[in-house]
Amino acid sequence: xxxxxxxLSVVLVVAVLFPAMLFGYQAWRSRAPGMQVIDVVARxxxxxxxxxxxxxxxxxxxxxxxxxxxxxxxxxxxPGLGIDIETIExxxxxxIDLTPAAPGRYAFACxxxxxxxxxxxxxxxxxxxxxGGGTASAMPTxxxxxxxxxxLDIDAMRHETHVMPEVQPSAARGAALEVSLPPDLAAAxxxxxLAPTDAFxxxxxxxxxxxxxDRDLWDLVAWAWLRDTQPEALERAERLYARDCAACHGxxxxxxxxxxxxxxxxxxxxxxxxxxxxxxTAAARMLGASDALLQGKLLRGGMGTGxxxxxxxxxxxxxxxxxxYLRGFLFGR
Amino acid sequence: MRYAxxxxxxVKRILRSRWLQWGLTAVTLLFFVLAILAGFFxxxxxxxxxxxxxxxxxxxxxxxxxxxPFAGRLWCTMCPIxxxxxxxxxxxxxxxxxxxxxxxxxxxxxxxxxxxxxxxxGFLIVALFSAVILTSPGITALxxxxxxxxxxxxxxxxxxRTFCRYLCPVGGFIGLYSQAAPVEIRVKxxxxxxxxxxxxxxxxxxxGYGCPWLLFPGGLQANTFCGMCTECLKTCPKDNVALYLRPxxxxxxxxxxxxxxxxxxxxxxxxxxxxxxxxxxxxxxxxKEAARSVGSTAWFVYAVAFLGLNLLVVPGLFWxxxxxxxxxxxxxxxxxxxxxxxxxVPLGLTAWIAFSLSFVLANLSYAWxxxxxxxxxxxxxLGTAGLAWTPYLSGLVPYLQTPLLLGGLVAAVALALRTAxxxxxxxxxxxxxxxxxxxxxxxxMGLYVA
Numbered sequence: 076x077x078x079x080x081x082x083l084s085v086v087l088v089v090a091v092l093f094p095a096m097l098f099g100y101q102a103w104r105s106r107a108p109g110m111q112v113i114d115v116v117a118r119x120x121x122x123x124x125x126x127x128x129x130x131x132x133x134x135x136x137x138x139x140x141x142x143x144x145x146x147x148x149x150x151x152x153x154p155g156l157g158i159d160i161e162t163i164e165x166x167x168x169x170x171i172d173l174t175p176a177a178p179g180r181y182a183f184a185c186x187x188x189x190x191x192x193x194x195x196x197x198x199x200x201x202x203x204x205x206x207g208g209g210t211a212s213a214m215p216t217x218x219x220x221x222x223x224x225x226x227l228d229i230d231a232m233r234h235e236t237h238v239m240p241e242v243q244p245s246a247a248r249g250a251a252l253e254v255s256l257p258p259d260l261a262a263a264x265x266x267x268x269l270a271p272t273d274a275f276x277x278x279x280x281x282x283x284x285x286x287x288x289d290r291d292l293w294d295l296v297a298w299a300w301l302r303d304t305q306p307e308a309l310e311r312a313e314r315l316y317a318r319d320c321a322a323c324h325g326x327x328x329x330x331x332x333x334x335x336x337x338x339x340x341x342x343x344x345x346x347x348x349x350x351x352x353x354x355x356t357a358a359a360r361m362l363g364a365s366d367a368l369l370q371g372k373l374l375r376g377g378m379g380t381g382x383x384x385x386x387x388x389x390x391x392x393x394x395x396x397x398x399x400y401l402r403g404f405l406f407g408r
Numbered sequence: 409m410r411y412a413x414x415x416x417x418x419v420k421r422i423l424r425s426r427w428l429q430w431g432l433t434a435v436t437l438l439f440f441v442l443a444i445l446a447g448f449f450x451x452x453x454x455x456x457x458x459x460x461x462x463x464x465x466x467x468x469x470x471x472x473x474x475x476x477p478f479a480g481r482l483w484c485t486m487c488p489i490x491x492x493x494x495x496x497x498x499x500x501x502x503x504x505x506x507x508x509x510x511x512x513x514x515x516x517x518x519x520x521x522x523x524x525x526x527x528x529x530g531f532l533i534v535a536l537f538s539a540v541i542l543t544s545p546g547i548t549a550l551x552x553x554x555x556x557x558x559x560x561x562x563x564x565x566x567x568x569r570t571f572c573r574y575l576c577p578v579g580g581f582i583g584l585y586s587q588a589a590p591v592e593i594r595v596k597x598x599x600x601x602x603x604x605x606x607x608x609x610x611x612x613x614x615x616g617y618g619c620p621w622l623l624f625p626g627g628l629q630a631n632t633f634c635g636m637c638t639e640c641l642k643t644c645p646k647d648n649v650a651l652y653l654r655p656x657x658x659x660x661x662x663x664x665x666x667x668x669x670x671x672x673x674x675x676x677x678x679x680x681x682x683x684x685x686x687x688x689x690x691x692x693x694x695x696k697e698a699a700r701s702v703g704s705t706a707w708f709v710y711a712v713a714f715l716g717l718n719l720l721v722v723p724g725l726f727w728x729x730x731x732x733x734x735x736x737x738x739x740x741x742x743x744x745x746x747x748x749x750x751x752x753v754p755l756g757l758t759a760w761i762a763f764s765l766s767f768v769l770a771n772l773s774y775a776w777x778x779x780x781x782x783x784x785x786x787x788x789x790l791g792t793a794g795l796a797w798t799p800y801l802s803g804l805v806p807y808l809q810t811p812l813l814l815g816g817l818v819a820a821v822a823l824a825l826r827t828a829x830x831x832x833x834x835x836x837x838x839x840x841x842x843x844x845x846x847x848x849x850x851x852x853m854g855l856y857v858a
Contacts, residue, residue, distance in 0.1 A: 078426075078502050078503055079500055079501060079502060079503055082430055082434075082501035082502045083501055085434055086434065086437070086495075086501060089434060089437050089438045089441060090437070090441055093438065093441060093442075094441060094445055097442075097445065097782075097783075100787075101783070101785055101787075104785075104786075104787070141786070143451060143453075143784065144453065145451060145452030145453050146452070146453070165451070165453035165455065165456060166451045166453030166455060166456020166457065166777075166784040167456065167784070167786070168784070168785060168786030170786065
């Protein structure tokens with residue numbers, strides 16, 4: 076009988092105590108006194124994306140996010156909280172400890188091209204001012220983006236250039252001219268409202284520019300568009316482009332990325348326009364678009380064209396840096 | 409040409425110990441419990457889940473590469489699936505309780521179902537959903553738990569290990585291929601059995617239970633249904649049962665008198681190996697997608713093709729081969745069909761081993777992280793959670809697969825010739841079956857090597 080009891084005890088240890096120990100260890104390991112712990116599962120967007128995709132935290136109170144992926148490699152960025160996780164590997168747990176300083180709504184997104192709907196893989200963290208508080212405080216009220224201030228209809232505009240340069244404009248050649256820029260081109264805030272083709276037309280009419288050939292003037296315009304942007308900002312934009320844009324717009328900005336081949340593009344708005352992602356090397360369209368227009372498209376997205384919005388993920392500086400980076404596809408680096 | 413391993417005193421002592429089966433089962437039960445828990449509660453990422461990695465990579469590798477070819481049905485000795493039912497039925501885990509009432513209705517399995525058709529059906533069902541089962545921890549856990557429940561209920565209603573003998577989908581093919589193993593449990597002298605009126609090997613004694621597999625060891629001719637539980641070694645008062653080392657495949661040399669259900673197990677295993685190879689390691693994404701998308705039109709097409717290949721096409725081609733070999737005297741096609749099907753044992757076993765080599769060595773390194781973090785919860789118990797996936801000996805695999813498959817073909821051809829001889833046919837009668845085997849081998853080689 077003793078043998079039976081021993082055998083039964085061992086079986087009970089295996090079948091009951093052993094599982095209890097496993098779960099107990101996990102509970103002990105997961106404890107985080109005084110800290111809100113949220114498990115977030117990062118699934119393929121077609122399977123639900125981030126679950127949950129709406130998190131509620133309290134400003135000044137520490138929280139721990141534990142991210143896992145059941146399917147493919149994902150990434151995570153929470154720009155407003157300065158968090159960038161390059162890899163959430165399937166079956167691994169990524170732990171992020173954070174203490175949001177200020178109330179607000181902080182968007183987060185996947186940063187890996189995890190599937191065809193990758194760009195839909197977004198979420199938001201609502202940080203309230205006090206524990207148990209109601210809705211999240213609104214983000215500090217910012218002034219409307221420039222395209223709205225200018226009243227630009229970014230869906231309707233075809234923004235084609237009035238004048239086509241005979242050769243591709245070059246910022247480097249423009250810099251070498253060492254010519255003073257007209258006021259509209261020298262001041263960033265005024266230049267952003269202009270399309271390069273308008274800037275060319277205005278400059279062409281100025282007496283000080285009569286000595287320049289059309290080609291030189293286009294080069295000068297190109298230089299004007301790129302000269303303000305700091306190298307560090309361009310490097311940041313380059314990384315963001317590789318992360319967020321290249322899959323559709325292509326690594327060289329030609330609109331030939333494999334992920335964008337089936338997107339409707341601007342044809343959704345105007346059947347006469349080409350389908351698919353924008354070609355940033357196409358002078359006809361890029362020279363007709365102002366920076367304000369490009370920023371608008373970037374921060375608001377394409378409304379059915381397949382272009383996601385990046386306004387919730389990019390700071391204003393990053394948006395302008397990205398616009399400058401996009402100009403570089405036509406004007407050179 | 410046999411050697412009685414159990415004549416070695418230490419081996420005999422181990423085999424006759426009542427702790428042997430319980431001890432082995434307790435160890436596998438530990439892993440089994442962990443696999444089910446990880447399946448239900450761990451990460452859905454299969455390569456980071458103990459349930460998937462240890463069931464479908466480690467257990468499968470141990471089973472098909474080591475246990476079956478070298479130890480026959482040894483897995484059935486230690487399998488944890490029927491253990492709860494058996495323990496409950498006996499109301500004991502180790503010691504026999506002579507005369508005690510068993511906790512079962514003790515019904516006999518219906519006579520019409522005393523074959524392995526139910527096992528064939530069960531295997532086909534599992535195989536049909538295998539692309540999902542093999543990659544989804546939750547479903548793997550569900551299937552394992554379901555097996556335990558079915559085994560438990562079966563043991564409460566029917567006598568002994570009826571589940572293992574007639575229902576277990578895994579047991580069917582283990583039994584089939586265990587005929588190729590170099591070990592067997594047999595009686596030493598059948599005359600002693602004949603004169604032993606008590607037949608304690610079947611009825612049980614103070615030393616152990618009557619054969620749980622419903623066999624009379626004295627009449628044992630093949631490993632197919634012997635679960636190697638060693639009860640008969642314990643209950644035989646005349647020390648007339650032994651564990652023998654023997655030439656591999658000795659059971660197969662008697663090629664007459666085989667049954668259709670066993671033949672079909674051979675076809676199902678061969679066709680399944682082909683389909684698994686194409687779906688799981690082949691380059692055809694659409695096939696993988698169809699096999700995974702259960703309920704879709706593509707899956708129904710896949711299911712029809714899978715079942716058709718298993719139940720009609722492969723057996724049909726084999727029947728045609730057997731029939732062609734008969735020439736103008738097609739009188740005994742059915743009997744010949746079942747007997748010639750013994751060629752499928754070496755052919756199928758080597759195909760499964762070759763198939764398993766292709767993914768086991770490639771995926772073995774997933775074992776180290778899941779040992780440290782079985783649930784994918786971020787543990788690192790042994791410090792191996794961060795070890796990266798590394799395929800082992802991938803360059804060597806084709807050099808192992810090719811001789812394996814060719815070895816299987818040679819054995820199959822030898823069996824075909826022997827079948828022809830035992831049925832009084834000319835050796836040329838085995839030619840169509842030989843061609844069938846050669847084509848199957850070429851098919852596997854095309855999938856694995858080319």
